[in-house]
Amino acid sequence: MRIIDARVIVSCPGRNFVTLKIETESGVYGVGDATLNGREMAVVSYLTEHVVPQLIGRDASRISDLWEYLYKGAYWRRGPVTMTAIAAVDTALWDIKGKVAGLPVYQLLGGRARDGVTVYGHANAAGFDGLLSEISGYADLGYRAVRIQTGIPGLSSTYGVSKDRMFYEPADAALPTENVWSTARYLNHIPTVFQQVRAEFGPDLKLLHDVHHRLTPIEAARLGKSLEPYDLTWMEDPVPAELQEGFRLIRQHTTTPIAVGEVFNTIWDCQQLITEQLIDYIRATVVHAGGITHLRRIFDLAALYHVRSGSHGATDLSPVCMAAALHVDVSIPNFGLQEYMRHTPETDEVFPHAYHFEDGYLFPGEEPGLGVDIDEEKAARYPYRPASLPVNRLEDGTVHSW
Ligand code: KDG
Numbered sequence: 001m002r003i004i005d006a007r008v009i010v011s012c013p014g015r016n017f018v019t020l021k022i023e024t025e026s027g028v029y030g031v032g033d034a035t036l037n038g039r040e041m042a043v044v045s046y047l048t049e050h051v052v053p054q055l056i057g058r059d060a061s062r063i064s065d066l067w068e069y070l071y072k073g074a075y076w077r078r079g080p081v082t083m084t085a086i087a088a089v090d091t092a093l094w095d096i097k098g099k100v101a102g103l104p105v106y107q108l109l110g111g112r113a114r115d116g117v118t119v120y121g122h123a124n125a126a127g128f129d130g131l132l133s134e135i136s137g138y139a140d141l142g143y144r145a146v147r148i149q150t151g152i153p154g155l156s157s158t159y160g161v162s163k164d165r166m167f168y169e170p171a172d173a174a175l176p177t178e179n180v181w182s183t184a185r186y187l188n189h190i191p192t193v194f195q196q197v198r199a200e201f202g203p204d205l206k207l208l209h210d211v212h213h214r215l216t217p218i219e220a221a222r223l224g225k226s227l228e229p230y231d232l233t234w235m236e237d238p239v240p241a242e243l244q245e246g247f248r249l250i251r252q253h254t255t256t257p258i259a260v261g262e263v264f265n266t267i268w269d270c271q272q273l274i275t276e277q278l279i280d281y282i283r284a285t286v287v288h289a290g291g292i293t294h295l296r297r298i299f300d301l302a303a304l305y306h307v308r309s310g311s312h313g314a315t316d317l318s319p320v321c322m323a324a325a326l327h328v329d330v331s332i333p334n335f336g337l338q339e340y341m342r343h344t345p346e347t348d349e350v351f352p353h354a355y356h357f358e359d360g361y362l363f364p365g366e367e368p369g370l371g372v373d374i375d376e377e378k379a380a381r382y383p384y385r386p387a388s389l390p391v392n393r394l395e396d397g398t399v400h401s402w
Pocket residue numbers: 037170210212262312313314315316339389
């Protein structure tokens with residue numbers, strides 16, 4: 001089954017998405033997400049200039065071989081641009097394999113290991129009253145897990161607090177906007193928020209929080225310790241994770257579970273974190289970690305060390321990535337949680353999909369392949385708009401992690 005065409009489609013139905021569509025001689029085609037928020041066109045160029053020409057004429061059924069060919073064959077390994085491009089090819093090939101087999105991809109990955117995929121939503125508001133009503137809204141929809149982000153007194157904006165009530169979109173301008181950050185204000189405020197939320201909602205609702213790479217290990221240790229009474233499901237990205245051994249320090253001080261991985265591209269980014277049991281949830285994704293093939297390798301390693309999955313599912317990961325993630329989630333033994341930030345109606349219209357939400361769970365659907373498509377005619381109505389993620393500075397002007 002030869003590949004006869006591969007096309008990169010860029011569209012902005014509410015936000016930018018890059019999609020790879022691979023067509024075979026039999027007429028069966030597959031889709032893969034290639035979106036790298038704020039750096040979309042770098043992946044478009046990598047795919048169109050370097051990858052697509054190498055795909056034409058190859059056998060679409062040889063998923064592992066093509067993965068190795070693109071990874072080892074480039075000589076330059078790893079990195080978000082390369083791995084997002086490889087992920088798009090890999091995802092599209094799994095979609096094709098499922099369609100050819102007449103089976104949903106999760107069946108090819110071993111079948112269901114659970115009935116539904118437990119998801120968490122994003123409750124956020126600048127102030128406490130708004131936050132309570134957001135959390136109640138999610139609980140009413142059936143969510144069992146909610147991520148809590150809130151404004152910090154003294155800071156005009158912070159990560160995770162939306163301007164739009166329903167859809168959080170941090171890539172808010174063509175060139176980066178700038179935020180101001182204070183670790184001291186943050187560390188003093190956050191435990192008071194969780195104390196009130198836990199008191200209000202009782203012990204059963206799973207509560208999560210994203211630190212978004214802003215602390216040092218000892219600061220993260222203090223935060224984790226101060227949050228222990230409120231029983232968080234996880235504290236996410238407490239520190240920038242280039243220094244994997246830095247997590248040892250956090251671990252020595254707190255039992256608050258740790259989740260990390262949304263910016264990881266390969267198993268080498270988390271090998272030490274997993275094998276030294278320095279984390280509890282690995283949040284790598286299909287689109288940024290080399291596709292279904294490589295993500296499964298990461299989750300398999302994690303399973304040996306009692307680390308569970310907790311995949312990233314922000315709105316900048318397209319419905320194609322979400323569909324692929326759900327086939328993985330439903331089939332692996334060590335599934336933990338799946339993030340589910342809802343897409344805008346325009347996005348859902350451009351990407352019709354079989355997955356659906358019910359009572360706190362997502363279900364991948366039973367269509368052959370991934371059960372997701374791109375409507376190219378509709379996609380063409382939404383041209384690309386440059387958008388960048390913000391940059392963060394401390395109050396004295398020093399550039400800080402965002
Ligand atoms: O593109 C960056 C976003 O996906 C990221 O900021 C969202 O941290 C995030 C999350 O956990 O969803």
